Each structure stands twice: as C-alpha cells, then as structure tokens.
Amino acid sequence: MYSRGDRLLEQVIQLLKNIDTSLHYYINEFGAAIYILLFLMVYFKTAFVILTFLPGDSMVFASGTLAATGDLDFKSLFMLFVAATVLGDSQNFFIGKQLGKLNSENHFLYRLTSDKSIGKAKDFLSDYGRIAITSSRFVPLMRTSVPFVSGYTGYEFRTFLSYNLIGGLIWTTFWLTTGFILGNIPWVEENLFFTLMMVSSAAFIPAIIGFVKQYKKKKEALA
Template structure:
C-alpha cells in the first residue's frame, strides 16, 4: 500500500492525465496536497513540484482541468506550506532554547542548512521571493527564516509575491505550451526538459560569482 502511494506521488506529473481520467475531480485535492506538502515539510522535497504545476497547466489547456481553479489551489498551497515551514523553524528554535540541546535540524544535512542560511543572509528578502525557483532552497529557506527569527511580516509579504510569480510562471507556461500538439503529445519529454530549468539559477549564480572574482583579480593585478 505504501509503495503504491509512493509510486503515485512520484509519477503524478508524468501520469497526471491518466490519474485525472481515473479519479476525476479528486485530483484537484491531490494536486493541492502535493504542492502544499512539498513546501511545508523539508523531508518531502522529493515530491515533484515545478513539473506538477507545469503538467497541470498543459492538461488544463486541453479542457480537462480548470486553469483558474488550479491557479488558486497552487497559489494558496505554496503560501500555506511555506508559512507552516516558517512556523516549524520558529518552534524548533524555541524548543532548542528551552532544552539547550533538542533540535529537529539535526535530521537535516548541515550543509543544506548552511547553504540556506548564507543564501538568506546574502540576498535578504529577495531570497524568500525567489528561493522557490532554486532546488532545496525552496523548502530550507522558509525553515531557516523561522529559525533565525526573520521578521514574519517581511517573510509573509515576500512569500506571497514568490508564490504568485512561481505559480504564474509554471502554470501558465504549461497552459500556453499545452496548446502546441508536440508538447501535449510528448509530455514526459517536455517535463524532462523543464526539470533542467531548475539548474538555471545555480548556473547564473556561479557565473556572477566567477565574473566578480575575475574582475577583482584583474583590478589587483593592475
């Protein structure tokens, strides 16, 4: 039973059309839960997020799902999920302060926490908005924000902005491309290509850092 549920969740993006035909309107609830759970719990980062929203938009273009219902579902799912993740971070900090030792952060790789902390310190509020476009950062940044007592008002506002941008980008890109037969007929291939876009932020960040270091080294030589 658990294996079947795991397979269902892992293949929700590639087999979404078949699941819609089999389960009907229940899939709206399932799609909401997947996006919510992926953003609310660090341990569920394996769930397909970007690709699920993209696939939903593609299928909505065929009339099997309502794109505006999906927009509201995904928008609120990611806001609620990230806010819960922020709250978990706050509770972990309080528990650690009270006991002096207890912390659920020990179950998360230290390197991941460090990367998220550095990402948040370096980019500030904008990190909350765009972290959902960066693999691993999308779930650890909200958690670290709560753990480091990042002001909730600022977090919530930038969280909502990020949720809006993220939902629009993936859902309506899928919806637009869903009207192209080649995309609709080869959804799996499209999703594989889409998955590589998650590397774009990392590539851009690496390029910017390389250019800065190169420019600094050039100035020193002069």
C-alpha cells in the same frame, strides 16, 4: 525481505514522485478529487523540508498543459497552487521557528535536513534578504530551506508572509501559464514526459548560475 507495509510505502512514494507524468491517468481515476491531491502535493512539498523530492515545477507545468486541453480548470488550479505554496511555506516557517526557540539542532526534523542546504539557505537569506524569500521558490532546495531558516533565525513572519505571497504568485503564474500556452502545441502534448524533463532541468539553471558566480568570486579572491 520487504514487508507488505514496506512495499505499500514504496508504491505510494513512486506514485507521488511520478504524478506529474501521470496526471491524465489520475484525472480519470479520481475526477474532481484531483484538485485536492494537487493541493496536498504542493502543500506537503513546501511545508516539510524532508519532502523536497516531490514534484513541484513540473507538476504545475503539467497541470497547465491539461488546463489548455480542458481537462482541468485554469482558475481553480491557480488559486489552489497559490494557496498551497503560501500555506506550506508558512507551516515550514513555523516549524523552523519552533526549533529555533528550542535552540536544538539535535531535533530529528533538523537532523533529517541537509546541513549543506541549510547553510546555503542561511547565506542566501543573509545576502539577499527579502528578495531571497521571493526568488527562492525558483531555486531547487532553497525553496524549502529558506522558509525553514527564516523561521529558525527569528525572521519577522509578517514580512516573510508578504514576500512569500509575491513569490508564490510569480511562481504559479509562470509555470501554470507556460504549461497552458505550450499545452496547445501538439508536440508538447504528445511528448509530455520529455517536455517535463526539460522543465525539471531548467529549474536548476539559477543554481548553476549562482555556482558559477560563486566560483569566479573565489577564484578572483585567490588571485
């Protein structure tokens, strides 16, 4: 039997998970306050590894399509999304750094993360270094795990911040501009949900390519 609090929490989670497909409704509902909501969504997604389920690419893309129709302001969206990604990743970095100082993998925040995703993030960071920080935003799970692992392993924050800013600028520019350009196409506007499904699927392409390359390397090593 669900309590009233459980039902309310479930409704809030569903609202947050589906905000990208319901943006037009929330614009009418909240007005200018929608910018605050969008900022917080991206910030919380990047700041806490346990909130990776929140929409990211698809929400920025959807915001771009609404900027194309004049419902949202492109420049305001660009600034707030870049700020949210940089601040969120920095928060995530310092959470990892604090846990690294404690040297405690038993901390509840560490236990709530996936050991597999953390392990992959460590390998990704070790193999590609600064490039990993910039490109991780385009790889599902890595985008939240890499900042956390960077802090946990004692990576220099100034270097992390510089390359994280570059990644945030590229990521925001790509998805927001793509949404803005395609938002002028009637079919995209009329089939936004289907378009967002394709966008969400496209985000997994880098991960699939990486998996295939890793599989080939293992196969060649065993040959």
